[in-house]
Amino acid sequence: MKNWKKFLVLGVACSAIFGTTPASAAYTLNDEVANPTPSLMTASQLGVLKYENPNAAMKNAKNKDAIVILSFGTTYKDTRDKTIMATAREIKKAHPHVDVNVAFTSHIVIKHIKENEGKCDFKTPEETLEDLQMRGYTRIALVSFDVIPGMEYDYAKAVFNNYKSQFKAMTLSTPLMYWQGQEEQSDDVMEFVEAIKAELPKVDKDEAILFMAHGTPHPSNAYYSVINTRLHYAKMKNAYVYTVEGWPRIEQATHFLKRKDFKKVLLVPIMMVAGDHANNDMAGSEDDSHKSILEKEGFQVRAYLHGIGENKKIQKIFVERANDAWDALQGK
16 A cells, blocks of 8 residues: 555544544544544544554563454365465565464354364354454454455454454554555556456457456445446457456346347456355356346357366465555555
């Protein structure tokens, strides 16, 4: 992140009182706000979050640092290793002497792994932090593997806020896409599009690319519209983003294809893993799969079943997000 050292001016001034210092923000509170309340301070937190415990005993505690990766997880073991764990290994390479932990935010995924694989080495974020605290760790850098700042990222922020006071210091990275080029910040969305574009299979002139995202009832669903505009900036006028559980849906994608007179379609998931949504909702053989729906409309359809976590450029971006959180924890 380009401007992570650009702290909230008033946030820094009040960090001794409230303990929280938002890093890499493009927003500052008005100088006339002399005594901001904790609620106002929380509302003004943008970018990488940082908390420094004001408790005297905590301040004097010895630094023992760890990185905790927060991922939704997947029950698909093969794609899990190629995406989540492969990206975690890249973060470990960047921080070889640091304890790097992977926690799954999906309690259901953890349950299914236990039932179907015999054991599960993954814990929830809460269990992971409690375990690290028992082992004497005092400073934690949380790293989000979320694609957009939606409901799952809200979970990450809730973990940060619920556990930060139990440690000497804690930080939380931004997800894969956060900034959109506003207020001199980086354009994470364009960076994402360029990374995806670089590793796509070749397409024919009459072939469209439909990127399948997850979708969410969260207002962050608007990121998909931003991605669509960035695709055009990247000269990918044959590409369109749709969602499984948000908007736009496959119906809007089909309308786009017919309007542009495409004959062929390449389906590509833009999720961290190629799990159930990619294999079944997108490319499955059932009548209601996206592939089947498009074939009924007369399109020739093929699927690219790879999670974005396999993409080396995406892995590199997540390493950068981890570095941002780590640097904030170190006070750099």
